Amino acid sequence: MKRLSAVFLIAVCVLLAAIAPAHSQRPRDVEQQINALLAKMTLAEKLGQLQQLDGEAGGNYRPEHVDLARKGLLGSTLNVRGAAKTNELQRIAVTESRLKIPLIFGFDVIHGYRTIFPIPLAEAASWDPSMAERTAAVAAQEANNAGLHWTFAPMLDIARDPRWGRITEGAGEDPFLGAAFAAARVRGFQGSDYSAPDKLVACAKHWVAYGDAEGGRDYNTTDLSENVLRQIYFPPFKAAVDAGVGTFMSSFNSINGVPASANRFTLTKVLREEWKFDGFVVSDYTSVKELINHGIAANEAEAAAKALNAGVDMEMVSRSYNQYGPRLVEQRQLSLATIDEAVRRILRIKYRLGLFEKPYADETREPGSLLRPESLRLAREAAAHSMVLLKNERNVLPLDKSVKSIAVIGPLADDRRSVLGPWAGDGRDENTVTILAGIKAAAPAQTKVSYAKGCDIKGDSDAGFGEAVALAKESDVALVFVGESDDMGGEAASRSSLDLPGRQMDLAKAIQATGKPTVVVLINSRPLTFGWIADNVPAILVAWMGGSQAGNAIADVLFGDVNPSGKLPVTFPRTVGQVPIYYNHLNTGRPPEAQNKYSSKYIDVPWTPQFPFGYGLSYTTFKVSNLQLSVPRIRVGDKLTVTVEVENTGKRAGDEVVQLYVRDPVASMSRPVKELKGFQRVALQPGEKKRVEFTLTRDALAFWNREMRFVVEPGEFDVMVGSNSQDVLEAKFAVVER
Ligand code: BGC
DSSP states (O other): OOHHHHHHHHHHHHHHHHHGGGGGGHHHHHHHHHHHHHHHHHHHHHHHHEEEEOOOSSSSSOHHHHHHHHOOOOOEEEESSSHHHHHHHHIIIISSSEEEOOOEEEOOOOBSSSSSSOOOHHHTTTTOOOHHHHHHHHHHHHHTTTTTTTEEBBBOOOOOOOSSSGGGGSSSSSSHHHHHHHHHHHHHHHHOOSSTTTTOOEEEEETGGGOGGGGGGOOOBEEEOHIIIIIISSSHHHHHHHHTEEEEEEEESSSEEEGGGOHHHHIIIIIITOOOOOOOEEEOTTTTTTTHHSSSOOSHHHHHHHHHHTHHHHSSSSOOHHHHHHHHHHHHOOOOOHHHHHHHHHHHHHTTTTTTTTOSTTTTTHHTTTTTTHHHHHHHHHHHHOOEEEEEEHHHHHHTTOOOOOEEEEETTTTTTGGOOOOTTTTTTOOOOOOOHHHHHHHHHHEEEEOOOOOOSSSOOOOTHHHHHHHTTSEEEEEEEOOGGGGGSTTTOOOOOOOOOTTTTHHHHHHHHHTTEEEEEOOOOOOOHHHHHHHHSSSSOOOOOTTHHHHHHHHHHHOOOOOOOOOOOOOOOOSGGOOSTTTOOOOSSOOTTSSSSSSSSSSSOOSSOOOTTTTOOOOOOOOEEEEEEOOOOEEOOOOOEEEEEEEEEESSSSEEEEEEEEEOOOOOOBBOEEEEEEEEEEEEETTOEEEEEEEEEEHHHHHOOTTTTTEEEOOEEEEEEEEOOOEEEEEEEEEOOO
């Protein structure tokens, strides 16, 4: 018996050792190993670790990479993917190079690897960070099995300007919501230990303020006060650091005259000294070399010195560190200590990834890891969960299942690519469920589903209008799918107009004019302007770009199998001329609400948005009531409990996202008219009522003052709770000195 239990104990120990992740090495051991390795490295090998190069389109490595890896002059690649290919190159690095340092393979796994989930802006509309955590985990699982270690995600740039195409990659305009999604996505990609199989190390990008590009034009200048940087643009990045993110990417833009890829303040003072981040920073694609165009470096050597000295550890694609490093050291423009520190940070992440013990991907796992049924189920759930119902007069939606004929109209209804969205990883068109296919699959057997394209997404022709109108006339209901193609959003896809491109608005007008019940479904990667539709069409659903399962998910919502519960994570303007328009703005000396000529407004459009931040309807109705505070006054630093009741007053089960906002109406600096400081998703059966409780902590009431201290100033505060940023109940409380 004794022997049996000893055997059992040994077996358990062996099993535990086998499943224990490499990251469980003690941090001190890792630092010792790094030091030992650094002591053996030549300057060329050190600089080699700082170099990341791009693979070929399609995922192969380049012939040159083999030679560089063999000589120890390559630290990482991007875009090389597929377990067999990464293993080939890795084998050269770890068997043929002098010091056998493994490569780290990176890729933009933004919203999925092969199974594509909704664009990140859409997922933010779910106001359900736990869902984004689950989709990131699946993305990591697929990508890791395809030989990758590192994703250039999450993108954490606050974006107040929908002209900027990259608004699609982030969580919208709000720092609090952005921080919640940042932490969730980091947890999803990395898990508690990114050396585990099925995980990736994440990259918080683009550090920082990239989303504030002037005029919404990609890569453009930003100029922001330090208060605004700290208050609005930093919080999602800080949340990522707190969640343990392993890497950062420096952005393309300049900030207050200093490019982000040479910005000591953001890269070293804030990130290293204040936040104690100990991972590494990679530049953005050639952003080191671009310091020349920014006009802060006369040549590549100067660019290298500025970037590395400011705190950019790895150079993506341009090669100035490697080409000019030795000369810069000789000329004392770069110290060996700075280079060692950058190498140390990169090796630290390679150790934490467990690459020294386990450099290869298991090639047998890759095929079975992609597009698993449970991954596709999650993609469908996530896409449906992200949709926002903007309007639903006369309960046009959900569609009656006894409907005899449905007209599916519009250029996006049968488009395999656009619904995947920009930055669709290794997603393949052939794995997309189109909208038309999804509706056909969901419609009852006796329902006739017919399709007419009407017009192209872009272009001037209305030649298809006649067919589309005729189809609408002979059908019981017309569903019009309009919006953008995937290449109209994402990087280098800024727009000067937010209108529906091409003839799509005219198509919607022509269909609405038939008098048939009409539903407009928007397929969009950003807020769009569609005032006529908002005023005239009875039902509008924002479906975003939903990914591989977009078609099924849209059908789920249209037929009412899923009750929509998304809320806008970004303000929808009436016209592009209102941009930037965001809910957490400061007041002016002449508030726009004042009914006189000299208040802060426009003469040609209302100052208010078309749809406010936090807005979204449901197939049922909710009532938020009975706002109560635990106490009328607190001391600085103390907590306050805020409660409301939320009731499902309609006839269907549904979720309401209850939102809490705060305002500090009198302070030493102007504070926003409201700021989101809490939200909760509440599931309610018809007639059900629940109590929702929020805790306001010190951080929710503090702000960065003129001395750059994060302080709570005593005085009166307003608290607002409701179902969007405009429809709120209000109460007041006081904060007094300790
Ligand atoms: C983008 C980054 C991306 C990188 C690598 C750059 O152009 O700005 O977001 O991670 O390319 O693909």
